[in-house]
Amino acid sequence: MSSGSLTADRRFAYAQSLKDEGDFAAAAEVMAQALEEAPRWAEGRFTLAELLAAAGDGSGAIAAYRAYLKIEPADSMGAGARLALLGESAPASLPDAYVRRLFDQYATRFDSALVEKLKYRAPELLRAAIVAVAPDKRFARCFDLGCGTGLAGAAVRDLTAWLGGVDLSPAMVRAAEQKRVYDHLESGDMVKAVAALPAPCDLMLAADVLVYCGDLVPLFRAVALKSTGLFAFTVQRANGGTFALGPEQRFNHSRAYLSETATAAGFTVLALEDAVTRQEKGADVPGLLAVLSRAPA
Ligand SMILES: C[S@@+](CC[C@H](N)C(=O)[O-])C[C@H]1O[C@@H](n2cnc3c(N)ncnc32)[C@H](O)[C@@H]1O
Structure with missing residues (x-):
């Protein structure tokens, strides 16, 4: 997945390597820096939310999933379901765009x-x-x-x-x-x-x-x-x-x-x-x- 910004892509790659090492908090920090270069990058927003959730920062993850949903309201990545798992109210169904992308x-x-x-x-x-x-x-x-x-x-x-x-x-x-x-x-x-x-x-x-x-x-x-x-x-x-x-x-x-x-x-x-x-x-x-x-x- 590419952000359209070389710097953001490089930071994303670095965040991925930190994630692979199990350092989710550091990965989230680098991912947040990547998003400074590409603020409307939906997949990047979603990744930041996942990293924050993995790092145990529930409120940060909720804010990041919401920020993703503002950019991509069709929710092809399933942020609504992730929010439900973080204690927010569950959607009545999974979004069409999410099911379509998944399958x-x-x-x-x-x-x-x-x-x-x-x-x-x-x-x-x-x-x-x-x-x-x-x-x-x-x-x-x-x-x-x-x-x-x-x-x-x-x-x-x-x-x-x-x-x-x-x-x-x-x-x-x-x-x-x-x-x-x-x-x-x-x-x-x-x-x-x-x-x-x-x-x-x-x-x-x-x-x-x-x-x-x-x-x-x-x-x-x-x-x-x-x-x-x-x-x-x-x-x-x-x-x-x-x-x-x-x-x-x-x-x-x-x-x-x-x-x-x-x-x-x-x-x-x-x-x-x-x-x-x-x-x-x-x-x-x-x-x-x-x-x-x-x-x-
Ligand atoms: C686990 S697969 C099962 C497929 C098939 N029924 C079978 O038994 O192999 C679920 C399928 O349901 C489709 N699906 C989920 N929600 C749907 C909806 N609201 N309308 C149409 N298809 C849907 C998905 O795209 C996916 O292909």
Whole structure:
């Protein structure tokens, strides 16, 4: 990353070497000097905030993240989530620009990273749960929310006549296109894409996507309006409360919150079970798998 100023870039490189040596306070000092040369360098502001947080200067980090947000309100680096972890109020969802940037960078190594390293199993578990509540059913229209590279789409392809997908990250959508399992793909936000569906769907999927949204009310309402069948999804489990942002910057949702939000949106809860869909640092991540229905139970 370059600031546009040679002096700032040199100071940044020096700050990085101090950081690598574990001297976060000295690194933050040098980074602050770099920003004197390039005050509107958003990535530099974010780096300064990270260094201050690592040095234990919480109030300094908060001020630095806020300064970054003034320069880049779209928040592609996720300062809102970092502020929440420093005790500020959490955002209701992670910003689109942050999710897009994260997955645009991740797209080419996503399948191997997720399936091989993180033991990702949401697609096959969702498929099994759908078949369990609707054995022998062939769906007419399935829409895959946050389809990513198409792992979940591929898992249900034979269950549906038509398969559409949407994802915020254009690079993930390009990877999904290469799998050639979708009839329709688009880049954009899933709530808007669902609202714009030209016809309702009898299967909606969201595999490991709701972890980027805290408040699920807008999504559940939008899906309910366009659903004539099942809505199957996975989340990371919160033990109590409603939803909360975890340290790895993914939201956790409680069983009670999911059940209440689903019912309020007009769904019947057919299944809401514990499920481990992935690992993090070698340990199972506790999750939930849900199948909701808009059709009479
Ligand atoms: C962990 S990946 C899972 C991808 C896929 N569902 C699978 O099972 O492999 C999460 C995906 O959700 C997408 N995403 C997150 N929030 C989104 C939103 N609001 N609208 C559309 N896509 C979203 C991300 O871009 C990313 O590709």
